[in-house]
Amino acid sequence: SQTIHQWPATLVQPVGSPLSLECTVEGTSNPNLYWYRQAAGRGLQLLFYSVGIGQISSEVPQNLSASRPQDRQFILSSKKLLLSDSGFYLCALDNQETQYFGPGTRLLVL
Amino acid sequence: GQNIDQPTEMTATEGAIVQINCTYQTSGFNGLFWYQQHAGEAPTFLSYNVLDGLEEKGRFSSFLSRSKGYSYLLLKELQMKDSASYLCAVEFSGGYNKLIFGAGTRLAVHP
Numbered sequence: 001s002q003t004i005h006q007w008p009a010t011l012v013q014p015v016g017s018p019l020s021l022e023c024t025v026e027g028t029s030n031p032n033l034y035w036y037r038q039a040a041g042r043g044l045q046l047l048f049y050s051v052g053i054g055q056i057s058s059e060v061p062q063n064l065s066a067s068r069p070q071d072r073q074f075i076l077s078s079k080k081l082l083l084s085d086s087g088f089y090l091c092a093l094d095n096q097e098t099q100y101f102g103p104g105t106r107l108l109v110l
Numbered sequence: 111g112q113n114i115d116q117p118t119e120m121t122a123t124e125g126a127i128v129q130i131n132c133t134y135q136t137s138g139f140n141g142l143f144w145y146q147q148h149a150g151e152a153p154t155f156l157s158y159n160v161l162d163g164l165e166e167k168g169r170f171s172s173f174l175s176r177s178k179g180y181s182y183l184l185l186k187e188l189q190m191k192d193s194a195s196y197l198c199a200v201e202f203s204g205g206y207n208k209l210i211f212g213a214g215t216r217l218a219v220h221p
Binding site: 032043044046090094096097098099100101102104106 | 153199
């Protein structure tokens with residue numbers, strides 16, 4: 001079965017600091033991978049998706065970036081965090097039937 | 111444009127039935143998902159509708175009308191553990207499974 005790991009689980013960072021969130025998946029090969037953000041009390045917003053190694057598509061303009069250095073690894077980064085980057089970051093994969101979500105990383109920018 | 115609407119909050123009594131509605135205006139519609147999300151946790155998949163009609167899965171059922179841009183999630187025999195947010199998400203056709211999520215409906219089940 002497919003498993004999604006996200007690291008870290010929680011993170012508190014100062015404004016202007018860099019960010020790196022990691023997502024790794026098991027039990028599947030060549031998955032479509034997604035990064036979502038959920039701000040407090042709001043719906044999920046798609047940030048990036050990737051259909052393969054090195055292939056990244058951005059859904060919204062922002063100070064975040066994503067990379068996929070390996071088939072089962074998806075990384076979300078920022079060079080300088082903003083207060084508005086606080087939220088719950090979810091990595092997801094799809095198996096052609098539905099999207100499954102990882103446990104998420106809760107980020108608080110102060 | 112793309113717009114998905116669902117009520118912000120609902121309350122219901124343990125053992126009762128509740129219906130959570132979702133309306134959408136989109137282009138390139140492929141299907142509609144419902145997810146359940148408990149506070150502080152990731153969403154978990156509940157149902158997927160592609161064709162018009164009702165899909166039943168235990169205590170949960172989901173309905174879709176493509177012509178009306180309308181779906182609902184029906185929860186029967188409510189239990190306290192059903193207190194959660196329920197997310198409606200529209201899938202778009204294309205090279206990948208792009209989902210657009212509604213803001214979610216927060217359901218509180220009371221004894």
